[in-house]
Amino acid sequence: MRPTISDIARIANVSKATVSRVINHKSQGVSTETKERILKIIDELGYLPNTLARSIVVDETKTLGLVIPDLTNPFFPQMVRGIIQRASQEGYTVFLCDCGNDPETEAKYVMSLIEKRVDGVILASSADCKTASMDSLKHYGVPVVQVDRVIGDSSASVAIDNRKGMFEATQRFIQMGHRHIAFLGGPKGVSTTIQRFSGYRDALEASGIEVNKELITYGDFSISSGREMMKTLISRHPEITAVIACCDLIAIGAVKTLIRHGISIPDQCEIIGFDGIEVSDVFDPCISTVRQPIDEMAEEAVKLLIGIVTGTISSNRHIIFEPTLDLRKTTK
Amino acid sequence: MRPTISDIARIANVSKATVSRVINHKSQGVSTETKERILKIIDELGYLPNTLARSIVVDETKTLGLVIPDLTNPFFPQMVRGIIQRASQEGYTVFLCDCGNDPETEAKYVMSLIEKRVDGVILASSADCKTASMDSLKHYGVPVVQVDRVIGDSSASVAIDNRKGMFEATQRFIQMGHRHIAFLGGPKGVSTTIQRFSGYRDALEASGIEVNKELITYGDFSISSGREMMKTLISRHPEITAVIACCDLIAIGAVKTLIRHGISIPDQCEIIGFDGIEVSDVFDPCISTVRQPIDEMAEEAVKLLIGIVTGTISSNRHIIFEPTLDLRKTTK
DNA sequence: GACAGCAGAGAAAACGGTTGCTCATGAAGA
DNA sequence: TCTTCATGAGCAACCGTTTTCTCTGCTGTC
Numbered sequence: 001m002r003p004t005i006s007d008i009a010r011i012a013n014v015s016k017a018t019v020s021r022v023i024n025h026k027s028q029g030v031s032t033e034t035k036e037r038i039l040k041i042i043d044e045l046g047y048l049p050n051t052l053a054r055s056i057v058v059d060e061t062k063t064l065g066l067v068i069p070d071l072t073n074p075f076f077p078q079m080v081r082g083i084i085q086r087a088s089q090e091g092y093t094v095f096l097c098d099c100g101n102d103p104e105t106e107a108k109y110v111m112s113l114i115e116k117r118v119d120g121v122i123l124a125s126s127a128d129c130k131t132a133s134m135d136s137l138k139h140y141g142v143p144v145v146q147v148d149r150v151i152g153d154s155s156a157s158v159a160i161d162n163r164k165g166m167f168e169a170t171q172r173f174i175q176m177g178h179r180h181i182a183f184l185g186g187p188k189g190v191s192t193t194i195q196r197f198s199g200y201r202d203a204l205e206a207s208g209i210e211v212n213k214e215l216i217t218y219g220d221f222s223i224s225s226g227r228e229m230m231k232t233l234i235s236r237h238p239e240i241t242a243v244i245a246c247c248d249l250i251a252i253g254a255v256k257t258l259i260r261h262g263i264s265i266p267d268q269c270e271i272i273g274f275d276g277i278e279v280s281d282v283f284d285p286c287i288s289t290v291r292q293p294i295d296e297m298a299e300e301a302v303k304l305l306i307g308i309v310t311g312t313i314s315s316n317r318h319i320i321f322e323p324t325l326d327l328r329k330t331t332k
Numbered sequence: 333m334r335p336t337i338s339d340i341a342r343i344a345n346v347s348k349a350t351v352s353r354v355i356n357h358k359s360q361g362v363s364t365e366t367k368e369r370i371l372k373i374i375d376e377l378g379y380l381p382n383t384l385a386r387s388i389v390v391d392e393t394k395t396l397g398l399v400i401p402d403l404t405n406p407f408f409p410q411m412v413r414g415i416i417q418r419a420s421q422e423g424y425t426v427f428l429c430d431c432g433n434d435p436e437t438e439a440k441y442v443m444s445l446i447e448k449r450v451d452g453v454i455l456a457s458s459a460d461c462k463t464a465s466m467d468s469l470k471h472y473g474v475p476v477v478q479v480d481r482v483i484g485d486s487s488a489s490v491a492i493d494n495r496k497g498m499f500e501a502t503q504r505f506i507q508m509g510h511r512h513i514a515f516l517g518g519p520k521g522v523s524t525t526i527q528r529f530s531g532y533r534d535a536l537e538a539s540g541i542e543v544n545k546e547l548i549t550y551g552d553f554s555i556s557s558g559r560e561m562m563k564t565l566i567s568r569h570p571e572i573t574a575v576i577a578c579c580d581l582i583a584i585g586a587v588k589t590l591i592r593h594g595i596s597i598p599d600q601c602e603i604i605g606f607d608g609i610e611v612s613d614v615f616d617p618c619i620s621t622v623r624q625p626i627d628e629m630a631e632e633a634v635k636l637l638i639g640i641v642t643g644t645i646s647s648n649r650h651i652i653f654e655p656t657l658d659l660r661k662t663t664k
Numbered sequence: 665g666a667c668a669g670c671a672g673a674g675a676a677a678a679c680g681g682t683t684g685c686t687c688a689t690g691a692a693g694a
Numbered sequence: 695t696c697t698t699c700a701t702g703a704g705c706a707a708c709c710g711t712t713t714t715c716t717c718t719g720c721t722g723t724c
């Protein structure tokens with residue numbers, strides 16, 4: 001059996017209160033010698049305070065929940081890594097939940113996080129416009145910052161300027177003379193898809209180019225989806241000479257399809273992805289992309305959440321990062 | 333303030349004990365009508381039992397720790413995903429720790445997991461032969477299963493037959509007539525590197541081919557490392573016609589270097605990686621690889637750990653999976 | 665010499681649950 | 695009618711902490 005604070009107290013011939021003070025570095029009111037004595041015993045017995053018992057009284061678990069749609073998209077591991085790292089620096093441990101893109105699973109996970117009394121949650125929702133998770137979190141008063149995908153504006157959030165990123169990418173294509181620019185979207189309802197689409201649309205409209213619905217498709221954030229979307233699009237609309245993809249994976253899938261169809265990149269067709277994940281560097285040809293500063297965003301999300309938890313930041317602050325257009329081998 | 337069990341009891345005009353019985357489905361000893369009444373109140377108030385308080389008395393947190401070296405290598409996200417999914421099915425939530433390949437960070441993480449009273453830990457250690465983490469876990473009696481990388485045999489483990497996988501890969505090269513086969517290793521001390529190397533060595537020796545130290549290098553499990561290792565090797569030993577890489581990322585890096593040197597693959601040089609991660613499918617050319625059944629391994633690791641936690645499985649069971657040689661575009 | 669003030673430490677009440685034990689009640693069996 | 699027993703429910707102790715309040719001496723000041 002692991003020793004408890006009472007054991008330490010008994011052996012050191014002091015009260016639990018004194019031991020507690022020593023443990024928590026609130027040593028005012030404890031003489032140096034008793035302190036030393038207690039520390040020695042703690043060390044000898046390998047005593048570890050029971051954080052559960054502690055949490056229950058101080059009403060704080062030093063634990064965060066991180067809820068993401070899908071670890072399979074390399075964007076998220078990178079984000080997760082940054083978040084965990086920063087959280088740990090701040091003394092927090094994080095529960096990771098991978099929802100497999102399913103909003104119901106997400107809702108279940110969130111409930112279990114609330115039951116586990118996490119101090120806060122970082123959420124990249126799998127849901128579209130409305131989400132049971134956000135309702136639960138709000139109802140139980142759990143601090144939350146939405147990341148990447150943002151639903152409503154009632155919670156804090158950290159995101160990229162999706163519209164601007166896609167606007168610039170599309171604008172670039174227009175400047176290069178393209179007139180038939182395809183849009184390969186993620187899931188239709190997801191906020192990132194919607195915002196990125198609006199950048200695409202706005203750029204076209206700003207140049208007086210008609211938005212052709214025929215060139216717009218939706219799928220999900222995966223290579224195979226990119227493949228499929230590109231396949232149907234290119235067979236029906238061989239006039240396409242440029243492609244805006246909603247993420248790098250989609251772009252990779254699209255490139256593969258194009259190459260298979262004997263279309264050379266970037267000569268006959270240019271393509272720009274989104275995210276700037278590592279695979280997009282490695283893939284041949286190197287994917288041109290709208291890059292997100294993933295690490296900084298991760299860091300900022302944690303700082304923001306902890307700020308909210310500790311009450312130093314208001315709970316509806318929105319942080320928007322600037323995307324950078326990174327042109328490589330799939331553009332001229 | 334969230335309602336507590338006492339609130340429910342007071343409102344329902346029963347004792348805490350009765351409410352507790354209802355919550356825990358130990359309804360023998362509770363009449364149907366009081367049960368219904370209590371459930372109704374619980375529902376109306378949105379009462380959620382405080383799992384911390386519960387854990388402290390039943391001495392069980394329904395929480396697992398998952399410690400990995402680096403989420404950046406796509407092998408791990410896939411593993412993590414499988415583990416989280418399965419754990420969740422079994423009613424467990426998991427703390428994820430990414431150690432950034434640093435054994436000291438790992439040791440810290442493990443200590444904090446122990447403090448948080450996880451029921452068990454799944455560990456893919458960043459360390460070489462000895463690890464502070466394992467010592468701590470053992471000392472505090474926390475059930476653990478090592479996964480992927482296995483140090484010592486004192487704990488349960490789930491792993492692939494590394495030696496066999498590399499033996500077969502090397503054997504294949506030998507059969508194809510190669511005599512100058514390079515070995516691109518991961519970190520020198522890591523168990524997977526060591527075991528995979530022994531497969532390579534044994535295959536050579538079994539065929540009476542001299543093991544040439546000049547063709548053996550070590551680095552880490554990354555694309556850039558693969559690049560570097562291949563670069564130095566190929567400049568010194570242009571006679572190399574086949575390469576055994578310790579993981580797919582290394583293989584990808586190596587392929588990139590070879591292509592840059594104008595060496596065609598697989599015609600002038602064949603290469604086989606290890607793991608069978610998704611990028612290796614996507615990369616062009618598609619990497620031939622020794623495939624691990626990652627999802628099954630993840631599942632098995634969780635089942636094993638929970639078995640140990642609940643006492644139905646002995647704590648030193650070792651599970652070894654069979655690798656499959658998946659030959660694609662980097663081999664003839 | 666009286667007294668204020670402070671440092672060091674303990675007692676005990678929380679925190680929100682679980683659980684062993686006891687007890688009252690009413691039905692069944694002799 | 696009396697005993698037995700099962701059922702439904704409460705009491706209170708306990709899990710391992712923190713924290714407020716109180717108490718005891720001792721030091722320093724006037």
